Amino acid sequence: MENNNIDYILEEKAINLKISYLQKSNFTTLMTTSNTCCIMLCEKGSCHLTLKQNQYEIKPKTLLYTYLPFSVSKEDISNDFKAIYITYNHLTSDNIGVFKYISPYIFVMLENPVVELTEKKFEWLMSFCEIIRRKQEIEDDNIAKEAFNRTMMVTLLVEVRNIYKDLSIKNNISPNDVRYTRSVQITxxxxxxxxxHFTIHRDIRFYAEKMCISPKHLSSSLKKTTGQTCNKFIGNIVVMEAKQQLLSTNKTVQQIAFDLSFPNASFFGKFFKKNTGISPNAFRSQHEKIVKKV
Known part of the structure; x- marks a missing residue:
């Protein structure tokens, strides 16, 4: 893959997807925040990082996938290090759209942030990322770019999900595996x-009672394993479902509010705007224009 020091920023505000090609020559300090999910594919060399007090080595043909904050300094990478580095805001509702596919393997992801890939899988993922990069070079229309980015982001995350599904099968890890820590099991x-239950229950107490633990215990466990709060995940999954219904059905805002157990359309509208910065009707209208333009 041709080296390029430019960050290709996919201009979808909700996704905020960035692709960088990292080498020793253009590397300073790599830091992620609690809102950032990171995907790294190492082509050559090595990199060392710490996650949840555990040391990991990134080496050729390995995948790093994590949404826990970390930092890497120039001293942590080898002189011949070369990797593709992808970040996006994993809290945005558009990204959570694939959450239902990822959730069965979330505990495997938490325990195995670094995975060795087969030659074919590694080459495919590198080629896939190159397609995204090239598209950014030739596409000038921001609306078309947004539609393309959204599709590619979902595809990439489903690919990552399949990697962890294969890992689960290979290591004979079942959904009820008891080898994982209590916090991961709670998560x-x-x-x-x-x-x-998210369409009916948005109260952390409901989920805590279902699990026979205190809300405080649930919150601290989720914060420990994901770096995020229960309310943040609940809010995002509700907004994701609302967006899907706004875009894929002819239901009125009142009907969607009823489906999601809001007392009325006004209350739902305020919730939606608080989490997205736009009203439900404006969101629907905006995306209808995008579809027509594309």
Missing amino acids: KDFFNLLMQ
């Missing part, structure tokens, strides 16, 4: 319950 159970 997994919370996500499973969330997918079943």
Whole structure:
């Protein structure tokens, strides 16, 4: 892959996806925040980082996938290090759109942030990222760019999900595996319950009672494993479902509010705007224009 020091920023505000090609020559300090998910594919050399007090080595043909904050300095990478580095805001509702596919493997991801890939899988992912990079070079229309970015982001995350699915099968890891820490188990159970009940229940106390633990215990466990709060995940999954209904159905805002157990359309509208910065009707209208333009 041709070296390029430019960051290709995919101009979808909700996703904020960035692709960088990292080498020793253009490397300073790499830092992620609690809102950032990182995907790294190492082509050559090595990199060392610490996650949850555990040391990991990134080496050729390995994938790093994590949404826990970390930092890497220039001293942590080898002189011949070369990798593709992707970040995006994992809290945005558009990204959570694939959450239902990822959630069954979330505990495997937490325990295995670094995965060795087969030659074919590694080459495919590198080629896929190169397609995104090239598209950014030739596409000038921001609306078309946004639609392309959204599709590619979902595809990339499903690819990552399949890698962890294969890892689970290879290592004979079942959804009820008891080898994982209590905090990870609590996190997994919370996500499973969330997918079943988020359209009705948005109170952390409900999920804590279902798991026979205190709300404080649930919050601290989720914060420990993901760096995020229960309310943040609950809010984002509700907004994701609202967006899907706004874009894929002819339901009125009142009907969607009812489906998601809001007392009325006004309350739902305020919730939606607080989390997205735009009203439900404006969101629907905006994306209808994007579809027509593309």
